[in-house]
Amino acid sequence: MGHNIEPFRDHELLALGRLLAETAYPRERKELALPGMKVDVLRRQPADAEEGEALVIGEVKRSPRAQHAQRLQLGYYLLRLREAGLHVRGELRYPEQRHVEQVELTPELEAEVRQAIQQVEALLALPQPPPPVRIPACAACAYYEFCWVAEAEPTTPVARGRSRSRKVERET
Numbered sequence: 254m255g256h257n258i259e260p261f262r263d264h265e266l267l268a269l270g271r272l273l274a275e276t277a278y279p280r281e282r283k284e285l286a287l288p289g290m291k292v293d294v295l296r297r298q299p300a301d302a303e304e305g306e307a308l309v310i311g312e313v314k315r316s317p318r319a320q321h322a323q324r325l326q327l328g329y330y331l332l333r334l335r336e337a338g339l340h341v342r343g344e345l346r347y348p349e350q351r352h353v354e355q356v357e358l359t360p361e362l363e364a365e366v367r368q369a370i371q372q373v374e375a376l377l378a379l380p381q382p383p384p385p386v387r388i389p390a391c392a393a394c395a396y397y398e399f400c401w402v403a404e405a406e407p408t409t410p411v412a413r414g415r416s417r418s419r420k421v422e423r424e425t
């Protein structure tokens with residue numbers, strides 16, 4: 254993404270994620286898009302005696318399975334908005350589980366976000382990406398074919414479906 258290489262647009266899980274973000278919380282949904290970030294849900298939190306009014310941004314997710322990465326993503330948004338002078342809180346929202354996880358930009362989370370930014374910037378500065386390393390997330394990744402194009406046959410239901418739809422595209 255840092256080099257403007259887009260994932261496979263018709264990937265089933267990306268489409269499901271888009272649908273969920275578009276249909277969950279219809280009364281609160283107000284997208285905020287800035288370069289490099291797009292917030293799913295936006296609302297004002299009324300002022301309280303201790304901290305005053307805050308802006309609450311929410312990321313809608315299908316499951317908390319990758320919650321550490323989700324916290325980093327939301328922490329990055331919180332950092333950007335705080336640097337723009339806003340008082341912001343975060344929420345990870347899981348409509349399928351009916352659960353909301355509060356996320357604050359604590360010094361610990363901020364340090365993790367800043368470290369991740371440095372690591373991403375170092376990766377982007379490389380003349381070419383390092384060789385891919387297979388991890389469990391590869392099976393459902395929308396970049397699968399960029400990393401594993403040399404493989405003869407995809408091995409997962411998601412990847413098999415993607416391969417079939419590509420085959421149909423080629424034949425039509």
Ligand code: SF4
Nearest residue numbers: 385391394396397400
């Ligand atoms: S296919 Fe695997 S290695 Fe490649 S981008 Fe996706 S998760 Fe990373």
